[in-house]
Every structure is written in structure tokens, then in C-alpha cells.
Amino acid sequence: MIREVTGGITVVPGIKAGGIQCGIKEAGKDLALIVSDPPAISAGLFSRNKVQAEPLKLTLDHIKYELTRAILVNSGNANCCTGPEGYSHAQELASLTAKYLQADPRAILLASTGIIGKKLPLEKIKTALPSLIKALSPEGGRAAAEAILTTDKTSKELAVEWNYRGQTFHLGGIAKGAGMIQPDMATMLCFLATDFNIERSLLQYALKKAVDKSFNRITIDGDTSTNDMVICLANGLARNERVCTKNQAYRAFQEALDHVTLALAHLIVQDGEGITKFIEIRVVGAATPRDAEAVARSLANSLLVKTAFFGEDPNWGRFMMAIGKAEARVNPNKISIAVDDLNLVQQGIAVLGAWEEKAREIFRKKEIRVVVDLNLGRAETVIWTSDLSTEYVRLNSQYLT
Amino acid sequence: MIREVTGGITVVPGIKAGGIQCGIKEAGKDLALIVSDPPAISAGLFSRNKVQAEPLKLTLDHIKYELTRAILVNSGNANCCTGPEGYSHAQELASLTAKYLQADPRAILLASTGIIGKKLPLEKIKTALPSLIKALSPEGGRAAAEAILTTDKTSKELAVEWNYRGQTFHLGGIAKGAGMIQPDMATMLCFLATDFNIERSLLQYALKKAVDKSFNRITIDGDTSTNDMVICLANGLARNERVCTKNQAYRAFQEALDHVTLALAHLIVQDGEGITKFIEIRVVGAATPRDAEAVARSLANSLLVKTAFFGEDPNWGRFMMAIGKAEARVNPNKISIAVDDLNLVQQGIAVLGAWEEKAREIFRKKEIRVVVDLNLGRAETVIWTSDLSTEYVRLNSQYLT
Numbered sequence: 096m097i098r099e100v101t102g103g104i105t106v107v108p109g110i111k112a113g114g115i116q117c118g119i120k121e122a123g124k125d126l127a128l129i130v131s132d133p134p135a136i137s138a139g140l141f142s143r144n145k146v147q148a149e150p151l152k153l154t155l156d157h158i159k160y161e162l163t164r165a166i167l168v169n170s171g172n173a174n175c176c177t178g179p180e181g182y183s184h185a186q187e188l189a190s191l192t193a194k195y196l197q198a199d200p201r202a203i204l205l206a207s208t209g210i211i212g213k214k215l216p217l218e219k220i221k222t223a224l225p226s227l228i229k230a231l232s233p234e235g236g237r238a239a240a241e242a243i244l245t246t247d248k249t250s251k252e253l254a255v256e257w258n259y260r261g262q263t264f265h266l267g268g269i270a271k272g273a274g275m276i277q278p279d280m281a282t283m284l285c286f287l288a289t290d291f292n293i294e295r296s297l298l299q300y301a302l303k304k305a306v307d308k309s310f311n312r313i314t315i316d317g318d319t320s321t322n323d324m325v326i327c328l329a330n331g332l333a334r335n336e337r338v339c340t341k342n343q344a345y346r347a348f349q350e351a352l353d354h355v356t357l358a359l360a361h362l363i364v365q366d367g368e369g370i371t372k373f374i375e376i377r378v379v380g381a382a383t384p385r386d387a388e389a390v391a392r393s394l395a396n397s398l399l400v401k402t403a404f405f406g407e408d409p410n411w412g413r414f415m416m417a418i419g420k421a422e423a424r425v426n427p428n429k430i431s432i433a434v435d436d437l438n439l440v441q442q443g444i445a446v447l448g449a450w451e452e453k454a455r456e457i458f459r460k461k462e463i464r465v466v467v468d469l470n471l472g473r474a475e476t477v478i479w480t481s482d483l484s485t486e487y488v489r490l491n492s493q494y495l496t
Numbered sequence: 497m498i499r500e501v502t503g504g505i506t507v508v509p510g511i512k513a514g515g516i517q518c519g520i521k522e523a524g525k526d527l528a529l530i531v532s533d534p535p536a537i538s539a540g541l542f543s544r545n546k547v548q549a550e551p552l553k554l555t556l557d558h559i560k561y562e563l564t565r566a567i568l569v570n571s572g573n574a575n576c577c578t579g580p581e582g583y584s585h586a587q588e589l590a591s592l593t594a595k596y597l598q599a600d601p602r603a604i605l606l607a608s609t610g611i612i613g614k615k616l617p618l619e620k621i622k623t624a625l626p627s628l629i630k631a632l633s634p635e636g637g638r639a640a641a642e643a644i645l646t647t648d649k650t651s652k653e654l655a656v657e658w659n660y661r662g663q664t665f666h667l668g669g670i671a672k673g674a675g676m677i678q679p680d681m682a683t684m685l686c687f688l689a690t691d692f693n694i695e696r697s698l699l700q701y702a703l704k705k706a707v708d709k710s711f712n713r714i715t716i717d718g719d720t721s722t723n724d725m726v727i728c729l730a731n732g733l734a735r736n737e738r739v740c741t742k743n744q745a746y747r748a749f750q751e752a753l754d755h756v757t758l759a760l761a762h763l764i765v766q767d768g769e770g771i772t773k774f775i776e777i778r779v780v781g782a783a784t785p786r787d788a789e790a791v792a793r794s795l796a797n798s799l800l801v802k803t804a805f806f807g808e809d810p811n812w813g814r815f816m817m818a819i820g821k822a823e824a825r826v827n828p829n830k831i832s833i834a835v836d837d838l839n840l841v842q843q844g845i846a847v848l849g850a851w852e853e854k855a856r857e858i859f860r861k862k863e864i865r866v867v868v869d870l871n872l873g874r875a876e877t878v879i880w881t882s883d884l885s886t887e888y889v890r891l892n893s894q895y896l897t
Contacts, residue, residue, distance in 0.1 A: 143821075144817060144820040144821045145819075145820040145821075145826045145827075145828060146816045146817060146819065146820030146826075146828045146831075147820075147828070173813070175813065175816075176813060176816050176828075176841075176844065176845075176846065178844065178845050210813065211813025211814070211816060211817065212812060212813040212816070212846050316798075316799040316800065320817065321816070321817055321820060397717075398717040398799075398884075398888075398892070399717065399892060402888075402889050402892035402893040403892075403893070405889065405893040406892070406893030408893070411613060412574070412576070412577060412611065412612025412613040413612070415547045415576075415577050415612060415613070415722070416545060416547060416612065416721065416722055418546075418547065419545040419546040419547030419548075419722060420544075420545045420546075425546045425547075426546075427546060427547040427548070427577070428579075430547075440577075443577065443579065444577075444579050445577065445613050483799075483889060484889060484893075485886040485889045485890055485893075487799075487803075487889070488803050488806065488884060488885060488886045488888070488889055489886055491799070491800060491803035491804070491807070492803040492804070492806040492807025492809070492885075492886075
């Protein structure tokens with residue numbers, strides 16, 4: 096039984112965090128540190144964009160070798176497309192943080208989010224590091240959650256507890272989004288921690304499973320960032336016997352991890368600037384999982400579908416267009432479309448009648464569920480997305496480098 | 497030597513056309529007819545969307561069998577997702593037109609553009625047909641070009657002449673766009689005619705080649721229509737010896753066809769509602785043509801790249817992001833990016849210096865050329881696209897079904 100609790104990532108025993116302002120951004124906190132005592136095993140998932148930010152490259156390297164002591168995160172500057180100098184800046188920050196924490200440099204992971212192609216203001220971060228170390232506290236989760244934001248309106252954190260065989264476990268996380276909504280402020284980051292004692296490759300497996308069902312199922316604009324990462328630390332402080340197989344203890348942990356990542360993923364979509372609607376697109380009856388995925392993404396990323404939601408217009412012809420253009424097996428005469436519980440199209444034919452007023456009512460809601468049944472098989476998927484508003488375009492065009 | 501001439505599609509001997517108002521749309525012409533005397537061989541290319549409009553299905557069927565006498569086109573209603581009734585409406589219109597022209601019904605091709613999923617107002621069209629037949633004239637190209645429009649601001653027509661061995665040939669065309677810019681008004685149509693005498697399968701080959709270099713290289717929003725088609729009629733009235741091989745006469749014809757289709761394709765992009773910029777994206781140095789294509793489309797369809805153009809912001813970090821997310825072989829350290837003749841990125845590193853003001857100046861132009869050099873091979877491609885404006889979103893969300 097999963098219970099949501101307050102306290103964010105620092106609800107986890109052994110985890111301290113802090114967030115301060117070091118002056119990369121014009122205003123607000125912009126430097127965060129998450130520390131685990133004892134050092135934790137860690138698992139990570141990273142952007143598949145072939146253009147990778149320097150801190151991401153460094154983290155990919157460090158996460159292989161050592162137990163992780165800390166994650167240092169800055170907002171306001173992506174340290175991406177900054178070449179060898181950018182990488183050496185990342186190395187210097189890892190070394191310095193390691194020195195303060197008396198750790199190996201490879202025990203430090205790094206993440207950045209912000210403008211691409213601008214030189215990292217290294218001195219500002221170096222100068223601020225001692226204050227950040229001092230600011231670390233077992234109540235610092237919120238401050239860290241705030242310091243990793245760029246244009247997010249609210250900080251995103253969540254923690255849960257669960258019991259297993261009389262023992263209580265903890266898992267907490269912080270995230271920032273959302274979908275490249277502000278120019279170059281373009282990164283989805285998530286940092287998780289748990290006191291669950293689990294074997295490293297199994298933690299990686301569990302994280303991959305959780306992310307595939309959550310962060311990998313949200314889309315705002317189809318653009319993928321150069322800095323995206325999800326990291327999970329597991330410091331084992333619950334002192335359960337180390338879990339190495341997919342037993343019941345593992346399943347309880349996976350459930351907690353799924354719960355936290357899904358909730359954080361939804362918070363990312365809901366906080367998209369310029370976003371007025373939260374849309375769930377469920378595709379069922381596909382011949383293959385790949386087909387379900389292609390149809391769902393074609394709908395979720397179609398400008399005409401997204402503007403129809405913004406316009407509160409139940410314009411199902413656009414849905415048919417987006418389904419038909421997907422690289423997937425589709426029979427137009429078998430497609431059924433429903434919004435919430437109202438059928439708009441049944442086996443390719445419009446369901447006429449008194450639905451129009453009802454459909455408009457549904458499209459005026461803040462959260463809308465679309466179900467597309469391809470009636471060709473048993474594969475299905477779900478994606479969460481948003482509408483596309485004039486405000487999105489305004490924000491993304493008025494922001495100047 | 498290709499010369500542009502006035503007169504549009506009816507510059508071609510034997511081609512008459514007309515366009516009238518029959519009342520499908522609230523205002524303006526909405527019914528067009530293009531007739532060839534003598535009947536013409538015809539070639540066609542059609543939307544790859546798996547959801548196909550009924551007139552498109554009928555045309556796919558008819559174009560196989562007979563010489564073509566006429567193309568009947570209506571705007572304001574796509575006759576798509578209208579099921580067996582929609583198809584029988586299309587059949588009835590083909591039969592009736594055939595009767596008026598004393599032709600076989602299969603000599604009539606049909607196209608529609610407009611709202612998806614609404615029943616075609618058959619009686620209005622049937623009632624108007626006799627007037628349309630009367631309106632046919634060798635000067636009617638412009639009226640037909642006007643009658644196929646939906647939300648286009650201007651009609652699109654072009655004609656050329658060329659000489660070959662002392663003989664003059666003609667080719668003319670009309671088109672409507674553009675890229676699903678107005679909700680459900682979502683079709684790219686193009687009708688071409690020539691008096692060149694050419695064998696049918698070679699005409700199909702030439703048309704495919706021309707379309708691959710023109711209409712298949714433009715994108716507004718990545719959405720593909722259920723009704724798209726390009727048809728070329730060749731009535732042989734120039735009475736040259738029928739061309740069956742890729743000889744010099746063929747090459748002159750291909751050049752004329754390329755010229756007209758490319759010009760019409762550019763007119764479609766330039767007339768997109770809400771569009772403020774015409775963007776050429778050229779990708780060179782790709783390892784394979786498929787890679788070049790993937791990178792060009794990733795850039796052309798990225799919301800963040802498109803909004804950067806609208807905002808007149810030389811935000812090359814977004815370009816790097818869009819290149820990196822493409823399903824293509826890419827080495828970030830080898831990517832060079834130029835706008836017009838200004839290098840922004842050289843081998844993955846920003847070209848710093850006095851470029852920023854110059855770059856802003858280029859981004860303020862109405863036409864911008866982007867060249868991405870992947871420095872990995874010799875494959876290249878070009879795509880023409882537009883920016884993404886608040887006006888695009890406004891138009892596509894405020895139009896209600």
C-alpha cells in the first residue's frame with residue numbers, strides 16, 4: 096500500500112538537499128545539491144538526442160564507476176554545445192564538489208538545464224558551492240526542487256512510503272519540465288532517492304520500466320532535449336536484505352517507483368507554460384504495440400489536433416487525418432473514437448445525433464480523455480499531452496537569446 | 497528554354513475550364529471543371545494518408561481505365577469519412593458530368609477539399625452542373641483556380657511555353673494549399689495540363705519526379721491530408737511524335753514540369769495563413785539521402801525551430817536540438833550551420849564574434865535560407881517550410897466545425 100507523504104526527496108533517510116541562488120539566472124534559485132549518506136547505488140536514463148550536453152556526458156561516465164554521493168544541478172544554462180571547455184567545466188565542478196564532500200569525483204553526478212550554446216558561468220557556481228554545502232539539510236528537498244526550475248510555474252516534488260513485512264520504505268523525487276516550452280529552457284530532469292536496498296542492475300531495470308510508463312509517455316511538442324535525465328539513488332538505509340530478483344519486495348518497490356514517476360510526469364504536462372488542457376490519448380485495438388505507439392504519437396503531436404483542443408472544438412476529422420498519417424497498420428473503416436465516454440466515430444462512421452453539444456461540453460473541460468480503437472488487434476498504449484495555444488507560440492518566439 | 501506565360505492551365509490548346517459558385521461554401525466560387533478536348537492520357541499522385549476521401553478513391557479507380565475528359569473539383573467539403581454514401585455521391589457526380597460531356601463516367605476524375613466528415617451537398621452540385629458546363633471557356637483557367645480554394649488568400653496558377661525542334665509546347669497548372677492551415681480545410685490539390693504528346697507510363701514517371709522535387713518537399717505543419725492529389729493531363733495536341741523514352745524531347749518536358757510544380761509549391765508555402773516567413777532548409781554532407789531527409793524534416797517540423805523564426809531569433813541551440821533528435825547518423829562535433837551566408841556553427845562550435853547583430857538582421861528577412869552541413873558524406877536535400885505564428889494557432893483554434 097503506497098501512501099503519499101510530505102517532504103519530497105528528503106523524506107528518504109540519509110538524503111539531504113539544498114538549493115540556493117548563485118546568479119546564473121537573473122532571479123531565483125539556480126543551484127541544487129542532493130547528497131546521500133551513505134553513498135548510494137544509482138541508475139540513470141538519458142536523452143536519446145545525439146547532441147548531448149557536457150554534464151550529461153560526464154554523468155554517463157561517472158555513473159558507471161562508483162557509488163554516488165551527490166548530484167549537483169544548475170538551472171539557467173544547459174552547458175551544451177560548449178565543446179571541450181564545457182566538459183572541463185563540468186569536471187571541475189565534480190572535483191570541487193567531491194572535495195567538499197570528501198568523496199571521489201566520480202561519486203558526483205551533474206545535470207544542467209537552460210540556454211544551449213552559452214558558456215557556463217563557472218566562477219559563480221564555484222563561489223557559491225560552500226554556501227550550498229552549508230545549506231544542505233534533511234528538510235531541503237523543496238529548495239532543491241525550486242533551484243532546478245527554469246520557466247516552470249511550480250516546483251514538482253513527491254514522496255511516498257510503503258510497508259513490506261513490517262518495515263517502512265521511502266521514495267521521493269523532484270522534477271522539472273516541460274517539453275521545451277520556453278526557448279532553450281529545454282530539459283526534463285528528475286531526481287529520485289530511496290532507502291530501499293536493491294541490486295544495481297535491478298534498480299536500472301526498475302527505473303527503465305517506470306520511465307517507459309511515465310516520462311516516456313508525455314509529449315508537449317515532440318522536441319527532445321539535449322539535457323534530459325532521470326536519476327535514481329538507492330542508499331539501502333532501510334537495511335532490508337538486498338533485493339536481487341523480481342520478488343514480492345521488488346514488486347512493492349516498483350509500484351512505489353511507478354507511482355512517483357507517473358505523478359511527476361503528469362505534473363510536468365500540467366505545468367507547461369501556455370498549456371490550457373491536459374489530454375490523455377489512449378489507443379487500443381492495435382495490431383502491434385509499435386502501431387499503437389505510432390498512432391498515439393501522431394495524434395499527440397499533430398498541430399491540428401492540438402489546436403482543436405485549444406479551440407475547444409470536437410473536430411474529429413482532424414483526429415482521423417492524424418490516425419491515417421501514422422506509420423501504422425490502420426483500417427479507416429474500423430476506427431472508433433471516443434472522448435471521455437462519448438462516441439464520436441464508430442467503425443469509421445460519424446455517430447450523428449445529439450452528440451455535438453455534449454462533445455463541445457467535454458472539449459471545454461481542463462482534462463480530456465481520448466480513446467481510439469483501431470479494432471485490429473489487442474495492443475494498446477497511452478500518452479499524455481497538452482493543447483497548443485497562442486501563448487505557447489508567443490512565449491517561444493518572444494524569448495530572445 | 498522555358499518561358500512563363502499568362503493564361504494558367506487554359507493556355508494549353510484543347511483545355512477549357514470554368515469555376516462557379518454553387519453554394520457549398522458561404523461565399524465565393526466552390527465548383528470547378530477542367531475539360532480536355534481531345535481526351536487526354538493522365539497521371540496522378542495521391543495522398544499517402546490511409547484515410548482517403550471518397551472522390552480520391554474514385555479517381556484512383558477511374559484514372560486506371562480511360563482517357564480523361566474532365567476533372568470536377570469542389571471546395572468547402574472534403575467528402576471524406578462519409579462512407580458508402582459519400583462514394584456513391586462521387587459516382588453520381590462523375591456519371592452526371594460524363595453525360596453532359598458525352599463521355600464514359602470513368603473519363604471523369606473527381607477531387608474535393610474542405611471539411612472532413614460532413615455529408616456532401618449533392619443536390620447543390622447537381623443543380624449547378626449545367627451552368628458550370630456553360631461557363632467552360634479557353635479563358636477559364638483563373639475561374640477554376642479560384643473555385644478550388646478554401647482559405648488560400650490568392651489563387652495559384654502558372655503556365656509555361658517551350659520550344660523544341662521548331663515546335664511550341666504548353667504546360668499550365670493550378671493549385672491550392674496549404675498544409676492544413678485552416679481546420680479541416682486541409683488539402684493540397686494541383687491540376688496540370690499539357691499538349692505534349694507522351695506515353696502514359698512515362699508521364700507518370702515524369703510527374704513523380706517533379707512532385708518529389710516540389711510538393712513533396714514542402715511542409716507547413718507535418719500534417720498530411722486525406723484529399724491531396726496532383727493530376728497531369730496530356731492531350732497530345734502538339735502532335736509531336738509520341739515520346740516513349742527519356743530522350744531530349746522528354747527532358748525538355750521534364751524541365752517545364754519541374755518549373756511549374758516547383759513554382760506552385762513555393763506559392764503554396766508563401767500563401768499559408770498566419771505564415772510570416774518562407775524558409776529554405778538545405779541539408780548537405782549527410783551519410784545517406786535518408787539521413788539528409790530525416791534531419792531536414794526534423795528541423796522543418798520542430799515547433800521550437802519554427803517559433804524561433806517567427807520570433808526572429810537566431811537561436812541556433814534549437815537547431816542543434818532538432819538535428820540531434822532526428823533519426824539519422826549525426827556527429828554533433830561535425831555539424832556546421834549557416835543562415836544565408838553567415839556561419840553560426842562550425843564543426844559543432846559556435847562561431848563567436850560580431851555575428852549576432854548580422855544574424856538578427858537575417859532572421860528579420862521574409863525569406864531565409866538555412867544550410868546544415870553534417871560533414872559525414874555527400875547526400876543532400878532541401879525542404880521549404882514556414883514559421884509558426886500565433887496567427888496559425890488562432891486560425892486553427894478559432895475556426896469551429
